[in-house]
Amino acid sequence: xxxxxxxxxxxxxxxxxxxxxxxxxxxxxxxxxxxxxxxxxxxxxxxxxxxxxxxxxxxxxxxxxxxxxxxxxxxxxxxxxxxxxxxxxxxxxxxxxxxxxxxxxxxxxxxxxxxxxxxxxxxxxxxxxxxxxxxxxxxxxxxxxxxxxxxxxxxxxxxxxxxxxxxxxxxxxxxxxxxxxxxxxxxxxxxxxxxxxxxxxxxxxxxxxxxxxxxxxxxxxxxxxxxxxxxxxxxxxxxxxxxxxxxxxxxxxxxxxxxxxxxxxxxxxxxxxxxxxxxxxxxxxxxxxxxxxxxxxxxxxxxxxxxxxxxxxxxxxxxxxxxxxxxxxxxxxxxxxxxxxxxxxxxxxxxxxxxxxxxxxxxxxxxxxxxxxxxxxxxxxxxxxxxxxxxxxxxxxxxxxxxxxxxxxxxxxxxxxxxxxxxxxxxxxxxxxxxxxxxxxxxxxxxxxxxxxxxxxxxxxxxxxxxxxxxxxxxxxxxxxxxxxxxxxxxxxxxxxxxxxxxxxxxxxxxxx
RNA sequence: GCGGAAGUAGCUCAAUUGGUAGAGCUCCAGCCUUCCAAGCUGGAGGUUGCGGGUUCGAGACCCGUCUUCCGCUCCA
Numbered sequence: 001x002x003x004x005x006x007x008x009x010x011x012x013x014x015x016x017x018x019x020x021x022x023x024x025x026x027x028x029x030x031x032x033x034x035x036x037x038x039x040x041x042x043x044x045x046x047x048x049x050x051x052x053x054x055x056x057x058x059x060x061x062x063x064x065x066x067x068x069x070x071x072x073x074x075x076x077x078x079x080x081x082x083x084x085x086x087x088x089x090x091x092x093x094x095x096x097x098x099x100x101x102x103x104x105x106x107x108x109x110x111x112x113x114x115x116x117x118x119x120x121x122x123x124x125x126x127x128x129x130x131x132x133x134x135x136x137x138x139x140x141x142x143x144x145x146x147x148x149x150x151x152x153x154x155x156x157x158x159x160x161x162x163x164x165x166x167x168x169x170x171x172x173x174x175x176x177x178x179x180x181x182x183x184x185x186x187x188x189x190x191x192x193x194x195x196x197x198x199x200x201x202x203x204x205x206x207x208x209x210x211x212x213x214x215x216x217x218x219x220x221x222x223x224x225x226x227x228x229x230x231x232x233x234x235x236x237x238x239x240x241x242x243x244x245x246x247x248x249x250x251x252x253x254x255x256x257x258x259x260x261x262x263x264x265x266x267x268x269x270x271x272x273x274x275x276x277x278x279x280x281x282x283x284x285x286x287x288x289x290x291x292x293x294x295x296x297x298x299x300x301x302x303x304x305x306x307x308x309x310x311x312x313x314x315x316x317x318x319x320x321x322x323x324x325x326x327x328x329x330x331x332x333x334x335x336x337x338x339x340x341x342x343x344x345x346x347x348x349x350x351x352x353x354x355x356x357x358x359x360x361x362x363x364x365x366x367x368x369x370x371x372x373x374x375x376x377x378x379x380x381x382x383x384x385x386x387x388x389x390x391x392x393x394x395x396x397x398x399x400x401x402x403x404x405x406x407x408x409x410x411x412x413x414x415x416x417x418x419x420x421x422x423x424x425x426x427x428x429x430x431x432x433x434x435x436x437x438x439x440x441x442x443x444x445x446x447x448x449x450x451x452x453x454x455x456x457x458x459x460x461x462x463x464x465x466x467x468x469x470x471x472x473x474x475x476x477x478x479x480x481x482x483x484x485x486x487x488x489x490x491x492x493x494x495x496x497x498x499x500x501x502x503x504x505x506x507x508x509x510x511x512x513x
Numbered sequence: 514g515c516g517g518a519a520g521u522a523g524c525u526c527a528a529u530u531g532g533u534a535g536a537g538c539u540c541c542a543g544c545c546u547u548c549c550a551a552g553c554u555g556g557a558g559g560u561u562g563c564g565g566g567u568u569c570g571a572g573a574c575c576c577g578u579c580u581u582c583c584g585c586u587c588c589a
Binding site for chain 1: 515549552
């Protein structure tokens with residue numbers, strides 16, 4: 001087992017498979033690229049993370065409610081959000097420089113270059129002639145006319161090709177224009193390919209273009225389209241938030257790094273609706289609040305940092321990421337964006353419905369501003385797992401692999417062992433299991449030496465092991481072994497429930513917030 | 514998507530020039546009865562990712578394909 005930093009990530013990925021956390025999707029059919037399944041332990045951990053987030057957002061904040069909107073949404077939703085137009089780019093690669101370009105941008109840049117030439121001609125002419133009339137010049141100068149004709153031809157072909165979705169024609173246009181790659185200077189182009197970031201499918205049993213719907217690329221729009229419904233039926237007043245967890249789907253060009261970037265993934269988002277003008281104050285509030293939530297997991301303060309966006313998306317007036325130090329470097333974990341009133345206004349326009357809030361104090365209606373917190377559940381899962389994964393060297397040359405998961409998030413909270421498989425010890429252990437199983441996920445193991453059983457539980461991150469020995473039969477006490485310290489403590493069986501309740505429940509995490 | 518590398522048991526890896534697919538760990542059934550892995554016996558587990566080709570013979574060589582890793586590229 002190597003401890004070189006570049007190997008740690010590989011080891012974590014293997015560990016995930018070997019101990020039932022994450023399997024590749026459809027593995028028996030050679031797998032499906034960038035799609036993964038959560039296994040028996042992974043599903044528990046993921047569920048616990050989701051629950052912690054949900055309680056921190058919804059249960060602890062009186063003015064935040066949660067919804068569960070459908071993955072299928074009316075197609076117009078994605079026109080309004082900008083996903084249909086903004087993310088359907090025809091792409092082309094130069095085979096020599098290996099650089100990728102948007103085919104439409106290459107053509108537009110080429111057209112812009114010709115237009116520059118026309119402008120230069122006009123500039124020169126304007127200096128030469130008095131009483132210069134640009135319109136006349138444009139319609140009479142042979143060179144300008146030639147340029148303009150070329151532009152018109154290109155634009156016509158380009159427009160037709162786009163409308164017909166004729167990717168071959170777009171490529172031919174690039175070749176005919178003799179457009180070269182600015183890096184390699186060659187015209188050695190691949191085919192033009194369309195990358196649709198959204199997955200589409202057909203609703204209804206008869207396939208028909210009009211029935212195309214998309215699998216949502218983000219959960220946020222499910223919140224925006226329900227803004228008014230929730231505000232009215234929940235009698236919500238600004239500022240208030242709507243939270244949601246759920247699957248989203250993106251047809252990534254390159255999806256890699258295990259579960260960090262998957263085609264199907266789960267988001268945990270909260271859209272916080274505020275009075276315009278107060279958004280920066282709430283933006284700061286949620287930045288701090290969300291970082292505090294992450295730090296409560298005690299995975300190391302040094303593993304987190306803010307990354308402010310300098311280049312903002314079209315809908316935002318402030319944005320930052322909370323980044324986490326993954327084994328492959330600092331990467332985005334959660335985004336906090338001040339989205340202005342962009343989304344609600346877009347939906348107002350496309351739906352024709354007013355999505356406003358009546359402010360009693362000001363006696364007027366307005367479209368609220370939105371501050372968004374959006375965290376990837378799968379990335380959060382990976383961050384927790386990779387921080388928890390430890391290859392320890394113990395005294396005496398021993399080593400062990402332990403997942404030091406936050407106890408409240410561990411898939412199994414307590415394992416119960418009979419020290420030996422006889423003398424009535426298994427029976428007493430089973431009795432303890434029965435007492436604990438209504439409160440916690442518990443596990444029983446009687447196979448192999450007790451030391452081996454401890455290691456097995458360490459590997460899946462079980463925070464506590466209870467061992468029943470011969471003394472237990474006499475005085476009803478057992479030993480409780482701590483995963484991280486490996487220390488043992490003897491206590492009465494009757495104390496176990498309260499002891500574990502304090503150590504492994506979400507309550508202790510929530511109280512830190 | 515491009516370039517490079519890889520794919521053999523659940524895991525980690527062997528298999529000389531192309532010549533009978535193996536080990537350790539894990540797992541299962543027992544033995545032992547032990548508070549921190551690696552004691553003993555037995556057992557299960559493989560069309561060598563998949564498909565084709567060359568060959569008397571392919572885990573190895575060739576072609577295709579799928580998946581993974583690294584770099585580039587893209588990223589709401």
